[in-house]
Amino acid sequence: MVINIFINNKRLITVNTSTIQYAQICEHIEKATQLQTDDYYLTSNGKRFDGDIADQHELHNIHCILRQVGGKGGFGSMLRAIGAQIEKTTNREACRDLSGRRLRDINEEKRLRAWLDKQGEREREAEERKKRKIEKLLATPKHEFKDDQYxxxxxxxxxxxxxxxxxxxxxxxxxxxxxxxxxxxxxxxxxxxxxxxxxxxxxxxxxxxxxxxxxxxxxxxxxxxxxxxxxxxxxxxxxxxxxxxxxxxxx
The missing domain is CATH 1.10.287 (Helix Hairpins)
Structure with missing residues (x-):
């Protein structure tokens, strides 16, 4: 039976024995890394391993995962303090929609469509202004002056x-x-x-x-x-x- 022991996704040692127990695996790891049993734990096939290997005809891969020292907490309060210092963005156009397009491009496209839809109306208004101006120039001026005192x-x-x-x-x-x-x-x-x-x-x-x-x-x-x-x-x-x-x- 062949047993591969990994640490940080790197193969540490390979053991080829007929039978092996949990204590023997810990001895091999201690000899190779000088780690104590309280500093790590073992997993096999994504599950925690803390017993003996019964099947002697399969290749077993055992991962040694180091334990992380933790405190009493306080990380959430630290995040809240940092979040209060961060300015909230008001540029929503830089965001993306579910399809991955930026809202800026979508809004520009909408404005362009609205401008093209009103192009005909603008041309008609320009022609009407020209006609009114020409009629005003050609028309005879009508002056009315009313002042009793004068x-x-x-x-x-x-x-x-x-x-x-x-x-x-x-x-x-x-x-x-x-x-x-x-x-x-x-x-x-x-x-x-x-x-x-x-x-x-x-x-x-x-x-x-x-x-x-x-x-x-x-x-x-x-x-x-x-x-x-x-x-x-x-x-x-x-x-x-x-x-x-x-x-x-x-x-």
Whole structure:
């Protein structure tokens, strides 16, 4: 009979004997690993083995499983404390459904289908907006303005304009009449001043004639000089008369 002893799924020793007992198997394990019987337990075919092997004609595989040292617990409370520190995710779209697809892809597919279903409606609305815009541009504008205060102010304004125009025409006529009167008075004044100037000129000419006669009497002895002097005197007299007449006209 062949007995294979495994530890951690690795074959430790192989025993080939006719008969073997539980105590003998423990001795073989202690010699190979220096383990005590309290540190492990044996299983065979998935069941716990703690007795003798009766069947001597079969191959037996015995597994040596190490015992784990445990405490009084507290692992659950530790997990709860750690879980309170972990933030809960709100991104549900990263989750998967039962078929393995992410919820993000499923939602995108739904939104795309809804958008494609409404594509025809959007096109019709766009055409209607274009038609309304064209009709609005082609239609004649209709402006309605209603303001009572504005109408009253406009009526009063026309009346004020007419009154102001009439008043301006009256003032213009009065200004023309006053201007003609001023011209008449200026003409009369000019006539009076011109007559006075003529009288003054005649008086001056009379005095000048007397002076000339006196000069002629004094210079009668010199014949040649008298002729030239009389010519110069005549020219001087004519110049004085011309100046006096110009002054009278200006006045």
């Amino acid at each position: 109408e009253e102010a406009r009526a009063k304004l026309t009346e004020k304009v007419n009154d102001a125009l009439e008043e301006g025409l009256k003032q213009a006529e009065e200004a023309k009449i006053s201007a003609t009167d001023d011209k008449k008075t200026d003409v009369d004044a000019c006539g009076a001043t011109s007559s006075k100037a003529d009288l003054g000129c005649k008086r001056k000419s009379g005095t000048k004639d007397k002076a000339k006669a006196n000069k002629k009497k004094k210079g009668a002895l010199w014949i040649g000089d008298d002729i030239s002097g009389s010519d110069s005197d005549d020219s001087d007299d004519s110049e004085d008369e011309a100046i006096a007449s110009k002054k009278a006209i200006k006045i």
